[in-house]
Amino acid sequence: MKINEKRHLVLPIVTDLVTKKVEGKDVTEEVVRIYAHHTPVSREVFEANYRILAATKSALASKGSHYLMSSGPRIAALTLRDEGKKDAAARGSFDEQGRVVDEETPAFFAELKRLTMVLCPGQQGWDMLPIDAAIGAGKIDAEDWEExxxxxxxFTCHYAMARKADRETTANGTASLLGSSISSLAPTEFIASLPSWTPAAPTMPVQSSIPS
Structure with a gap:
């Protein structure tokens, strides 16, 4: 993947509906409280996992574009795990009891986690936390991370599989479908670009725009 182009995926995890006074009138707007900032996998990681990424994309697309766009983002991780087991079985990777042993898929998910930071409110403004630290601190939970x-x-299935000339279009189109955006900014730079965070009483919580 074209890391030198600094295409990062910024995904809302938790949003609130906040009511403010504007010219004497109550105006309700959606405010992102917690973001995920993801750096795309390296070319080496893609090449080590191209079989399961290609198989996952194919499996999601096999039922048509409507299924791909509506259900794909929600079940992509489950599909990847299924395809990883199939790939391991095809390579003859079994334990002594004949059960499939898939070591590559967990390693791929660990890499996705390593490349993703949670940007969330802290005591002094915005904090940047690794996934496990964010879960441990109660900023997000395990289900948030799975989503x-x-x-x-x-995103990776589409962006990594795209031709070099198509990657920018693919990145922006896939990000839009996910309710996210593409940024050239590293996590610390992205935090610096955000408005200063100050506590505000939300009218109601809205669990993020991640497709479900």
Whole structure:
């Protein structure tokens, strides 16, 4: 993948509906409280996992474009795990009891996690936390991460498989489908670009725009 172009995926995890006074009137707007900032996998990681990425994309697309766009982001991670088991079985990777042993797919998910930071409110403004630290601190939970991971798999399947000339279009189109955006900014730079965070009483929480 074209890391030198600095295409990062910024995905809302948690949003709130906040009501503010504007010219004497109550105006309700959606405010992102917690983001995921993801750096795309390297070319080496893609080449090590191209079989399961290609198989996952094919499996999601096999039922038509409507299924791909509506259900794909939600089930991409589950599909990747299924395809990983099939690939391991095809390579003859079994334990002594005849069960499939798939070591590559967990390693791929670990890499997605390593390349993803959670940007969330802290005592002094915006904090940047690794996924496990964010879960441990109660900023997000395991289900939030699973939803984010599925979106990252969906994004990676499309972006990594795209031709060099098509990657920018693919990145922007896939990000739009996920309700996210593409940024050239590293996590610390992206935080610096955000408005200063100050606590505000939300009217109601809205669990993110990650497709479900």
């Amino acid at each position: 984010v991971a599925s979106s990252l798999v969906f």
